[in-house]
Amino acid sequence: MEYWVRRALEVVKTPFLLFDLSIVEKKYLEMKSALRKADIYYAVKANSHPRIVSLLSKLGCNFDVASKGEIEKLLALGIDGKRMSFGNTIKREEDIAFAYKNGIKLFAVDSEMEIEKVAINAPGSFVFVRISTDGEDADWPLSRKFGTDPDHALRLLFYAAKMKLRPVGISFHVGSQNLNPESWKKAIEVAGKIFKKAMRSGLNLSLLNVGGGFPVQHRKPIPSIEEIGRAIEEAIDEHLWFVHNLKLIAEPGRYMVGEAGWLVTKVLLKSERAGEKWIYIDAGAFHGLAETLQNFEYELRVLGKEKDELEEYHLAGPTCDSIDVIYDKVLLPKSVTLNDLVCFINAGAYTVEYNTQFNGIEPPKIIFIDDLTELSLEEKMKLRILD
């Protein structure tokens, strides 16, 4: 990637997300073989660039969408609504109606009111109920805001049936960047109990959605996709063996695109105050690095200075907002200085999607390595890859 960073700099200014589509293909194929029985629904929110979505579509992937905006992006690429699942549990009514009109038949719910909204705006659709998880081993937990407890989930399934919807199963999300395969096992055990109780009361469920959460290599060790796949299979054999023709869904976001991108930024300022050293770069919490607000730990590399002695810095973004601090304490080369390139490794997910124009500062754009290899300088100028 270092080579491509230098090549990209010939044609574009920082900050940018340097992206390698071939890694997305590799990750998709690896996940397919690790989760042989699952249909993969890429969580578009992780990175919705049309070239990423088109590639995944060509490979046969389905899509988890969160809003009308995402649905429209996919429809514009010729992707049928039948290949989409509306996984957001907080949907606008008009978005539900739009989804339904465009062939989406599968909706996530975790409350009575959401069921009522779906029943009115997408009558007769298939719904699955999201159960909550503790997000314990996740670096980006999604625990409090979503999902519900098993008893309530069961009641919701019956409520959906009463509302003339078709309740088909259970979903969960173990929290994004989850480092422990046991998290999926624990959630599948809970789902198994709900399936059993539903069945005893005359409701046969057939869908298990094991969500996202599949991790990307950052600073901590991560389990392989094969280990997670095995954990999921074992848990299904143990807790859902009685379900014939179980339809298994996985909704990876981060896993599919994280490794494919480096966020390349530049040092704008080095300063010292109250005895503490600060480095300011040209992207921050409002320009692609929102996840660092909850201390999401990217591996950092200052290009050309990888072997230099390290010291502790505060690392901050370029805006006039004091919340725009990326890391309160992080080790960077002692020699780091103006115009050095600070790269955030494996940052292809949830970076460009979180962009704002706050302070009038241009957010990172996405640059594909393919473009750097295939096009002449003149062609790149025409395509406006150049600033």
Ligand SMILES: Cc1ncc(COP(=O)(O)O)c(C=O)c1O
């Ligand atoms: C419903 C749903 N599915 C899947 C995902 C993707 O999660 P991840 O990026 O951890 O794989 C998310 C992320 O927020 C989500 O909300």
